[in-house]
Amino acid sequence: MGPSELTFRGHDGTKPTADAYSPKPAKPWLSFIRPIRYLMREKRIVFVLAEFRSANSGGKIPLGLKRKGLRIVVTGGAGFVGSHLVDRLIARGDNVIVVDNFFTGRKENVMHHFKNPSFELIRHDVVEPLLLEVDQIYHLACPASPVHYKHNPVKTIKTNVVGTLNMLGLAKRVGARFLLTSTSEVYGDPLQHPQVETYWGNVNPIGVRSCYDEGKRTAETLAMDYHRGAGVEVRIARIFNTYGPRMCIDDGRVVSNFVAQALRKEPMTVYGDGKQTRSFQFVSDLVEGLMRLMEGEHVGPFNLGNPGEFTMLELAQVVQETIDPNARIEFRPNTEDDPHKRKPDITKAKDLLGWEPKIPSS
Numbered sequence: 324m325g326p327s328e329l330t331f332r333g334h335d336g337t338k339p340t341a342d343a344y345s346p347k348p349a350k351p352w353l354s355f356i357r358p359i360r361y362l363m364r365e366k367r368i369v370f371v372l373a374e375f376r377s378a379n380s381g382g383k384i385p386l387g388l389k390r391k392g393l394r395i396v397v398t399g400g401a402g403f404v405g406s407h408l409v410d411r412l413i414a415r416g417d418n419v420i421v422v423d424n425f426f427t428g429r430k431e432n433v434m435h436h437f438k439n440p441s442f443e444l445i446r447h448d449v450v451e452p453l454l455l456e457v458d459q460i461y462h463l464a465c466p467a468s469p470v471h472y473k474h475n476p477v478k479t480i481k482t483n484v485v486g487t488l489n490m491l492g493l494a495k496r497v498g499a500r501f502l503l504t505s506t507s508e509v510y511g512d513p514l515q516h517p518q519v520e521t522y523w524g525n526v527n528p529i530g531v532r533s534c535y536d537e538g539k540r541t542a543e544t545l546a547m548d549y550h551r552g553a554g555v556e557v558r559i560a561r562i563f564n565t566y567g568p569r570m571c572i573d574d575g576r577v578v579s580n581f582v583a584q585a586l587r588k589e590p591m592t593v594y595g596d597g598k599q600t601r602s603f604q605f606v607s608d609l610v611e612g613l614m615r616l617m618e619g620e621h622v623g624p625f626n627l628g629n630p631g632e633f634t635m636l637e638l639a640q641v642v643q644e645t646i647d648p649n650a651r652i653e654f655r656p657n658t659e660d661d662p663h664k665r666k667p668d669i670t671k672a673k674d675l676l677g678w679e680p681k682i683p684s685s
Contacts, residue, residue: 398464402423416441419436429571448482449482511662532659558621590650593635625671
């Protein structure tokens, strides 16, 4: 036997011959049995039967069969908005994976889910690729407070661009629907008031806020490129100012700033003349809008905000009356690139999503 000749090891150690070949007896019934065994093993037979029965009963799902929960990733899910979204998804019966690097997120926001088998927490920075099998991706990860994104502008724009690229790549690979939480900051210092989704904005590309503003504009571009070029199902939300439980008191946003200063008996700082306007929505209204957008059939972008408008001085006075009537209001020079007006036109969200805030801002 030559060195390259194969050795066959059968029952008798001899080479099989053509005459020794014995075909298996024909068993046509196996072509029916094997798929049934597979379905039973995968526990999918109940869903097959449900679909069959549904098709023959006018599309009604039989009573007693619950909706199958989705497997959902929420990046930035330990943050202020993300943790409230996680609460709603878990309550709906979905399996939720929170991906957070805890740059601004906090474990305390999701600790109440730690013993829930439908919840998983992964400490991970989205600027690095991540491989998961999921049905939907809510991409919230990004520093959203001026204090944080001015402190680390490079990280902010990397999260917006590289992080969004990674999550869009994941959505493409696994066929997941992708929702990007963009921001009203894409309108910059708007020359149109209120702002509609078709307004292109007035943004300074080299200002101190640009890492966030232009980063989110780039993220929207990437989402639409993946949608048009790779067929990824995307949804885009432009979020306006939001408040509610789990806001970090030192995160640098205007509501938490005023509250923190009033509680500490410090002067409440109003920049400029205080006539700049903002619109504030409660976090539960925002979460409802995000979920409707994800489950709907429209790409967006959609403004999600409360059209009620406050000047910064009016907001400071509301906090003053609520927390400490003796609190002092102090005026300081305005910050660079601070928008003068900000108010959403939510007609599109009302018409296509059936959404509007339920909690009034005044």
